[in-house]
Amino acid sequence: MEYIIETHDISKVYDDFTAVNSINLKVPKNSVYGVLGPNGAGKTTLISMLCTILHPTSGTATVNGYDVMKNSKEVRQSIGVVFQSRALDDILTGREHLEMHAALYGVPMDLRKQRIEEVLDLIALGDKADEYTKTYSGGMKRRLEIGRGLIHHPKVLFLDEPTLGLDPQTRENIWEYIQELNKTEDITVLMSTHYMEEADKLCDEIAIINHGQIITADSPKNLKRDLRADVITVKVDDEEKFINSAEKLDFIKDIIVADSEIKLMVERGENLVATVVNFANKNDIIVKSIELEHPNLEDVFINLTGKRIVDEG
Known part of the structure; x- marks a missing residue:
């Protein structure tokens, strides 16, 4: 398998705080790869190092075959980036944003117009291209930012919490655009998210990150299959008594307590609800x-x- 992103024990330390702790990743070419974890887990820091915005404290990383420290210029030419925070100018039109970024990334003049039309079609903003972005909805702005990151035919597109703050319907629309561009643009997408459904729906493989460390990485299907259990979620009036009593039941594989919910890991749960x-x-x-x-x-x-x-979106 060909990998377009590889990290080897990459870390980022600020004084006595370790934001990213010896992370090892291998991202297959032309995949949609997710980094899933809560806010503050180190997702944005990791992406910032891969984009050459931050220098690693230790370890190494390559993107499209280029070392992020030794070949930062080549890395930047190989990538597109969409960060959490919005970065659009309200007094520019959608087309003007794309024209500006095409110029900044050195898209040849004779190809620029055609490429802008291709991207506008891909992000479904052709009919809004000449309107000021201050009139755009949140979903339209996000699509424009994604389009801006695609303007120079990057090999890798980094999306940092791409649907943060968007309503559920708009979020699903963005998912469709991400899947489409992965297919049509011959591009690898590395995205960070704390939305479980987003990671499950979009990603070929997921790395789960917590406190700056990768806990595990695999396809969503394999990660769920490894639990080998159904989940019976129970709310009761006396949690402690229920848990102490339920620990004696041999059909329960594990008991997990989270936010006043008791999750019982069982096999063939449909036969056990009445029993519980x-x-x-x-x-x-x-x-x-x-x-x-x-x-x-x-x-x-x-x-x-x-x-x-916790969903803080």
Whole structure:
């Protein structure tokens, strides 16, 4: 397999705080690769080092075959970047933003107009291209920023929390654009996110990061399959009593507590919901709610860290 991004024990330390701690990544060419973790986990710091904005404290990394320290110019020519914070000028039109970035990235004059039209078509902003961006919706602005990062045919597109703050419908629209550009632009996408559904839907492979370290990395399917369990989520009136009693049940593989919810990891959960309710009743415990789910990425994260990722979007 050909890898377009590789890191070897890359770290970033600020005084006595380690933001990124000896991370090793291998991102396959032409994949959509996700870095999943809570805010403050080190995702943006990692991307900033790969984009040559920050220098690593130690370790090495290559992007498109170029060392991020020794060949920073070549790395920057190989990548497009869309950061969390918006960076559009309200007094410019969408087309003017693309023209400016095409010039900055050295897109030849004779190809510039054609490339701008291609990108406008890709991000579905052709009919809004000559309107000021101050009139754009949040989703339109995000699509324009993604288009701006594509203008020079980069090999890698970095997306740092690409749908942060967007409503659910707009978020799904952005997902569609990301999937489309991955197919049509022959481009590798590395994205950071704290949205479980986003990582599950978009990414071929995911690295789960927490406190600056990669905990595990694999495809979403394999990560969920490794749990080998269904999840029965229970809310009760006496958590401590329920947990102490439930630990004796041999059909429960693991018990995880997060935010007043008790997650019971079981096999063939559809046959056990009634059993759990009856068990609680026999122990004079009131079940407030009970729900059966197949494993998702949130369950994987909770299983690995004991915590859930809080949605701060």
